[in-house]
Amino acid sequence: MSRATHLHSLSTSLDAALRPSRWDEYVGQTQVKANVRIAIDAAKKRGSMPEHILFYGPPGVGKTTLAYLVAATLESPLKSTSGVAIERAGDLAAILTNLEPNTVLFIDEIHRLSRKIEELLYPALESGHLDLILGKGPSARTVELALPPFTLVGATTRVADLSGPLRSRFGGGVFQLDFYSDDDLKDIIRRSAGLLNLSAPKEVIDRIAARSRATPRVANALLKRVRDFSEVHERALSATLCDEACELFGIDVFGLTKDDRRYLHTFLTSFRGGPTGVRALAAALHEDSDTIEYIYEPYLLRLGFIERSPRGRILTHKGREYLDGKSSLF
Ligand SMILES: Nc1ncnc2c1ncn2[C@@H]1O[C@H](COP(=O)(O)OP(=O)(O)O)[C@@H](O)[C@H]1O
Ligand SMILES: [Mg+2]
Structure with missing residues (x-):
């Protein structure tokens, strides 16, 4: 099982059991919390729904939890879906037209939406309507369908993959969630x-x-x-x-697992510590480059064991020291 699948399946039910249901239980991320709560309180005072909000950051840092908290605070229903699940225009139309008024629509992994779906989403986000094309060929016509008021809460591990136009539609704020102290x-x-x-x-x-x-x-x-x-x-x-x-x-004092050690070890032995590109590393490790880039590397970067440079990744002095101490493991 890949690291990504493993991390996920290990904890879906645990996530639900331990997920904070009140703001005071949501630890850290002080600035994000304060900003989100202002957007919510202001909207509540006006008797309307807040503008759309985007959360981004590595897996497991509390993005989904925040979406639930936003809905709970607004006393709004929450409709949860993901960018992978919305494949066709009809999927999105079905979701949007069936929303109860004042719903929080949570789209996880929102970077996975296709461009076509993104474009369909723009008018829905901006002016609350959907442009549907009925029929085919010369007799096709567009109908404008008014939607119930809703707030989109998007979450993504890969904010750079979001198109500029989509990103700019999150008027309620684009918030980065950091690793925790x-x-x-x-x-x-x-x-x-x-x-x-x-x-x-x-x-x-x-x-x-x-x-x-x-x-x-x-x-x-x-x-x-x-x-x-x-x-x-x-x-x-x-x-x-x-x-x-x-x-x-197999979890060491840094929280690194056998997969991380294999990554660092391969980096040193096959690439002499770089600089090297993510694709080459991924090929050597028989992993896909997304797993390397979004699952393995963020924490190794944070530890300072690797660095990103314009010419590629580099294994740092600290990373080499770690490997020296761990050489018995290989
Ligand atoms: N700030 C936080 N305070 C307390 N627990 C948290 C916090 N952030 C995340 N968690 C815990 O970690 C689990 C994973 O968080 P989740 O919101 O699902 O992360 P993400 O959506 O970013 O992958 C949650 O179920 C919750 O138990
Ligand atoms: Mg999540």
Whole structure:
């Protein structure tokens, strides 16, 4: 199973169980929260729906959760779909024309919408109507269909893939969600431990936070795996237990897994640390370049183990040091 599929399937139900349902439970991202809440409160005061909003950032940092919070705050129904699911004009028309008035329409992975669908979406976003073409050939005609009021909340891991015109339609704001600080992760893990009825000592929280790739979803998934490990071994959560569990999972003190180590190792041995392009790396690793670019690299960049330069990726001094310390693993 690829890393992307794995990260996803591991935690869809866990996401739902641990997803914050109130703003005060949504840790960190202070500025994004403040801005979004102003857009919502202003709209509520006017008795209208806020303008469309876009969230972007790496997987697992709270984009979907924010969409749910926006809908909850507006006391609006939420209709959730994804850019992959909307293939044909008819798919979009069916969704839009069936919206209850004042719905929050959440389109996940919105960069996957085709240009044709994007263009159909523009008038819907701008003036609340849909231009439908009825019939074919010389007798075809366009009808303008008025839509119920709605707010689109888009989410994407790849904001650069969004067309300029689509991006400019998010008048309510385009917000980047960052990786989380250690303190924020600890807050999230503490809350999740509470919800899972776990008594987790400080050392355990600290360790899980450090190994969570600065990502809430990873933190929750790791907490749950450590919990499973402790239940199977009938041992209480402790620092030692946590270390043993992580060793078994192949997760090191940086939160890196065997896939990351393979990436770094291949970078060094096959490309002498670069500069090299993402396609060449992907080919050497038998992965697709999107997985490399959007799943592996963001956190390695954050750790400073690799860098992007105009001539390609570079394995940094820090990255080489890491590999030196880890050479026994290969
Ligand atoms: N700011 C946050 N505070 C608390 N938990 C969070 C936060 N962001 C994400 N999470 C947790 O991580 C899980 C994944 O978040 P999600 O919104 O699905 O991420 P994304 O849509 O960006 O991939 C959520 O179910 C939630 O449990
Ligand atoms: Mg999501």
